Amino acid sequence: MNFIVFDLEATCWEGSPTTLQQEVIEIGAVRLDEYGDIESVFQSFVRPMINQVLSPFCTQLTGISQIDVNRSGRFPEVVRAFKDWIEVYDEDYLLCSWGNFDKKQLVADCRLHELDDEWLDPHINLKQQYHEFKKLRQPRGLKASIIAEGMEFSGRHHRAIDDAENLAQIFIKYRDLWRY
Numbered sequence: 064m065n066f067i068v069f070d071l072e073a074t075c076w077e078g079s080p081t082t083l084q085q086e087v088i089e090i091g092a093v094r095l096d097e098y099g100d101i102e103s104v105f106q107s108f109v110r111p112m113i114n115q116v117l118s119p120f121c122t123q124l125t126g127i128s129q130i131d132v133n134r135s136g137r138f139p140e141v142v143r144a145f146k147d148w149i150e151v152y153d154e155d156y157l158l159c160s161w162g163n164f165d166k167k168q169l170v171a172d173c174r175l176h177e178l179d180d181e182w183l184d185p186h187i188n189l190k191q192q193y194h195e196f197k198k199l200r201q202p203r204g205l206k207a208s209i210i211a212e213g214m215e216f217s218g219r220h221h222r223a224i225d226d227a228e229n230l231a232q233i234f235i236k237y238r239d240l241w242r243y
Contacts, residue, residue, distance in 0.1 A: 065102070065156040066095040067149050068189075068234050070226035071165045072127060074111050077120040086111040087172050088132050089125070090145055091224030093231040099238040101231065105148045106224040108135035112175070125221045139176050142169075151182045157243050158186040161205045161230050187243050189234060196240055205230060212236065 069092035073085040092105040108131045111117075117129050135141065149156055160166060166186050173180035194202065209216045209229050214236075218225025234241070 064097050065150070065154050066097075066099075066159055066234065066238075067156050068093045068095060068159045068227055068231045069105075069165060070160065070223040070230060071168055072125045072221060072223045073168050074114050074117065075121045075124065076118045084113050084175075085168060085171070086113060086175070087138060087141075087168055088117070088121075088127055089223040090141060091222070091227040092145070092148075093227050094149070095231065095234065095238075099235040103148065104224070104228070105145060107141045107144060108132050109138050109141045110135045112137060126219050127222070137176075138172050139178060142173070142176075142178065146182060149182075156185060158183060159189050159230075159234060159241070160186070161188075161226070162190045163188050185243075187241060189230065189241070192241060193233065193237070196237070205233075208233060 069090065071087050072089040073087050075085065076083055087109045088111055089108050093101055094103045096102050108127065110132045117132060122128060158166065166183055169183055170180045193208065203211065205226055206216050206220050209232065212233065214232050216229055218228065220226065
């Protein structure tokens with residue numbers, strides 16, 4: 064079984080207006096084998112279709128530039144490469160993310176582009192399980208959890224590849240505790 068520890072970044076605006084539809088702008092992932100060893104890393108920017116110009120808030124939060132997304136493929140092309148990298152047709156895999164947002168956003172983008180989303184079903188929410196077995200009363204973000212674990216957060220928070228690599232540290236540390 065391969066464990067796909069992944070994170071996304073999506074279009075965003077200050078104050079999170081509900082009238083604007085978010086779209087994936089970066090996918091970052093780490094593929095771990097059954098022993099928790101890192102096998103491979105995936106990273107790709109995605110050019111949004113609906114709101115093609117990133118907001119200043121989004122650029123500042125993520126560090127993703129308009130040039131980054133303009134030079135990237137559209138969602139169908141990038142998600143096809145992601146699925147090939149996961150080896151969804153050849154291997155058993157489990158998608159693992161910090162919360163449910165990432166899976167929900169992938170489902171939304173698959174539906175927007177009229178793509179199959181069944182490949183997203185083998186998924187676990189690491190944040191929920193982490194909070195349960197740590198018996199935390201208050202929700203804790205990924206960066207705060209990394210620091211609380213005595214680990215060093217590397218890279219830039221709110222960059223999908225960096226968040227995925229940091230989340231992989233937590234996944235590996237507790238690999239025998241995850242329920243799937």
